[in-house]
Amino acid sequence: MNADTMTPMERVTTALGHREPDRVPLFLLNNLHGARESGLSPREYFSDPIRVARTQVALQKRHQHDCLYAFFYAAIEVEALGGEVCFVEEGPPNAGTPLLRDPEDIERLEGPNANTNPVLKRVLSAIAEMRRRVGETVPIIGVVMSPFSLPVMQLGFEAYLLTIFERPDSFWELVQRNREFCVHWANAQIDAGATAICYFDPVSSPTIMPAEHYAKIGGHIARTTLARIRGPVATHMASGITAPIAEAIADTGTVALGVGDADDLGALKACIGERVTLIGNLNGLRLVHQEAGEITRNVQRAVAAAGPGGGFILADNHGELPWQVTDEQLAVLREAVTIHGHYPLAGARTDHDG
Numbered sequence: 001m002n003a004d005t006m007t008p009m010e011r012v013t014t015a016l017g018h019r020e021p022d023r024v025p026l027f028l029l030n031n032l033h034g035a036r037e038s039g040l041s042p043r044e045y046f047s048d049p050i051r052v053a054r055t056q057v058a059l060q061k062r063h064q065h066d067c068l069y070a071f072f073y074a075a076i077e078v079e080a081l082g083g084e085v086c087f088v089e090e091g092p093p094n095a096g097t098p099l100l101r102d103p104e105d106i107e108r109l110e111g112p113n114a115n116t117n118p119v120l121k122r123v124l125s126a127i128a129e130m131r132r133r134v135g136e137t138v139p140i141i142g143v144v145m146s147p148f149s150l151p152v153m154q155l156g157f158e159a160y161l162l163t164i165f166e167r168p169d170s171f172w173e174l175v176q177r178n179r180e181f182c183v184h185w186a187n188a189q190i191d192a193g194a195t196a197i198c199y200f201d202p203v204s205s206p207t208i209m210p211a212e213h214y215a216k217i218g219g220h221i222a223r224t225t226l227a228r229i230r231g232p233v234a235t236h237m238a239s240g241i242t243a244p245i246a247e248a249i250a251d252t253g254t255v256a257l258g259v260g261d262a263d264d265l266g267a268l269k270a271c272i273g274e275r276v277t278l279i280g281n282l283n284g285l286r287l288v289h290q291e292a293g294e295i296t297r298n299v300q301r302a303v304a305a306a307g308p309g310g311g312f313i314l315a316d317n318h319g320e321l322p323w324q325v326t327d328e329q330l331a332v333l334r335e336a337v338t339i340h341g342h343y344p345l346a347g348a349r350t351d352h353d354g
Contacts, residue, residue: 002342008066024341027315043087053129071143080119095153111181114188131193142189146201147178205240222252265305284316299336
């Protein structure tokens, strides 16, 4: 069996440079598994940043995957703004009653200071502790919600769509306020020790918003936001499709793209694979019910489609593995990467082929 010869940091940076590392990098985005590992509810687990850091480091060592995930839960940004968060057992916390009720509320919205806000300070403390424990050997991934997607939790979906198309002045005012907060929050995580930022932007996906709107709305917002973040950024559509806007996403300055399982990895590799590293695209919800053989076949499929030449990181398609995915299933996944993901890939064409 092939042995790993690189650190996770070396492996990931090589792949991001569109070169072949020792094997395909594997990201297990297992923030919820930390709570399960600790025997705690998500509310209890995420209340202690040192416990979060310690558990994430332990899980990374157990599964030998290639990042530490500093993501707590999507609604934490709404919580930091004073909004409600609904915690559930064995699942991700969600935003509660919308924080904003009318256009006047938008004018009063002010993003918190991440370095003093008690909610966001927990994340920064976890990042700093992760960095203290692993040094520069493992990438640490921070997370922000895009200024275009965060309002779904601030306003509610229906009210937000009405704001986009019927109250454009209010929409752009909200985007501007959220953009300032997003840039500040991303840079605070970089300063705390995050290696890179995941920019979640599911509302930009053609799964939700018609592709023809991306250039003037989601893509424009991404370009003007990512340019101000002091570190590499990966864009993620949280299971949404990307193919119709893939080339425009590549123009935003992102270094990587989280790909949904409905997208064709091979087609995306041919389209933007020389410009952007692809991350994905295993279906985490289906993984819950999969036996070892199916898990292995899906790893083989993804590696064969996007692995040649580097520029690929294997991960789930949503950016958050379900609580119900077992350690045994993750062990099968990791073993499949060990067997099928080492370079040179079996059957892959090389520069010496005729």
